[in-house]
Amino acid sequence: MEFSxxxxxxxxxxxxxxTAIxxxxxxxxxxxxxxxxTILGYDVFDPLEVVPEFTADVGTKKGEKIDYAIMRDGEVQILIECKPSMGSLKIEHASQLFRYFAVTNARIAVLTNGVVWHFYTDLDAPNRMDAKPFLVLDLxxxxxxxxxxxxxxxxxxFDLDSIISAAEELKYIGALKREIAGQFREPTDEWIxxxxxRVYEGSYTQKVRQQFTTLVGKAAQQFLNERVNDRLKTALGVSGITPTTDAPPATSAPVVEADLDRDTExxxxxxxxxxxxxxxxxxxGEVKPQRVTHRDAKSYFAVLLDDxxxxxxxRLHFNGKQKYLGLLDNGKVETRHxxxxxxxxxxxxxxIREAVQRYKD
Incomplete structure (x- = not known):
């Protein structure tokens, strides 16, 4: 099985x-x-590779333990501190990581609740763990x-040198992407x-701020939708599906398949x-992407498992003025929403997930 x-x-x-943990x-x-x-490939039952409850006395702190230490050639390379899966991760949770990072040879520290994984190194000061992660993995x-x-x-x-050399760029690109995503979800006053x-020539008054709070949110959403549509159009062109030449650029523009056996209606x-x-x-979230396919018909557009x-x-009923999403129960009885x-x-x-679970095995 491939890494991904x-x-x-x-x-x-x-x-x-x-939610059950x-x-x-x-x-x-x-x-x-x-x-x-299974992901990193270390034997959790081999103490030469993974040491649970790793202990390293730090100054006056005696007997403190870190949850896991991953070893290579007898040296600590990665320290892992765990928190419950339902809890959020905060830098305050990493106090032991800070101390252990300074007294071991580890260059990578990980704070995780099993769902989100924060990876740290020492970009800001040698042998001192940074306050911000260089990589955040959300499962x-x-x-x-x-x-x-x-x-x-x-x-x-394992390639520690490559990881460290890329860490600074990863740190800032990741932080920028998260900040941009946050602004798209809920724009701040500074963003507005x-x-x-840049587009309004008058004075930036409280009334203008209120007006643009709504406008900036709408513009951001429309921008994202247009980017999605552009990617769809590009994909359709590659796969042999071509938009009609006289169609407007809206999302309802018709496209036809280049398949002569297809029903032309x-x-x-x-x-x-x-x-x-x-x-x-x-x-x-339930099955591999390639198992989810579609077939179009005169009355509805079907999304199927395994074709x-x-x-x-x-089922997507989008041919009339009112759009419906059709979901079927165990008896194949459809309810249109x-x-x-x-x-x-x-x-x-x-x-949708229940329908997939019903068939996937």
Missing amino acids: ERLDSLATKVKNQA GTEEATKNAFVMPFIS LDIDETLIPEIQKLSKES KFFAT IETTLEELEGYQIVKAIAC NNRKPIA PIEDLDEIYSFADG
Whole structure:
């Protein structure tokens, strides 16, 4: 199994079990030890590779323990401190990591609740752990650009020099991406003023601020939607599906498949494909992406598991003025849920996952 596949497998386990894990010990057993063994490839039962409850006396602090120390050639390389999976991670939780980092040869320290993993090193001062992580891995929302960097920490591909040399760039790029994402979700006054003063020529008054608070949020959402549509159009062009030449650039622009055997009365729209991508993103929490497929018909657009019409995940009824998301129960009885916006599909995520679980085995 490839490294990314092992990571996806553990991520699925975390998604399914995180809410049921209530203690630190349970978090270690369910998530942390599997990460060390199946993802990083170290033998958690070999004390020459992994030392649980690692002890190193620090000044007046005697007998303090760190949860795990990963060893290579008899030297500590990675320190791991664990917290319960339902708790958030704060720098205050890392006090023992700070102390142990200074008295061992470790260059990598990890603070985790089994779901989110914060990786630290000593960029700011030699042999002193930084206050901010250089890499943050969230198993509920994996950033695929980080997978090669995580792999460098594995037993098979361990490359400390490469990790350290890339750490500063990773630290700031990661922090910038998280900050940008936060501004898109809930723009701050500074962010609103930054854009408003570039497009509004009058004085930036309280009334203007209130007006642009709404406008900046709408503009950000529309920008993201347009980027998604652009990527869909590019993908359609590559796969042999071409938008009609006289269609408007909105998400409802029709596209047709370059398949001569296809029923010519069936018209697939970008809006249907965008809805399919949302359903697929939800379903991929349960199965691999390639198992989720689609078929268009005259009356609805079907999202299927394994390209099998006996395994319907959802149906998109987008041909009329009112859009519906169709979900089927165990008896294949369909319930149509009216939606006004494609983002409303996310509110039916539980039903979509249940459908996938029903068929996936």
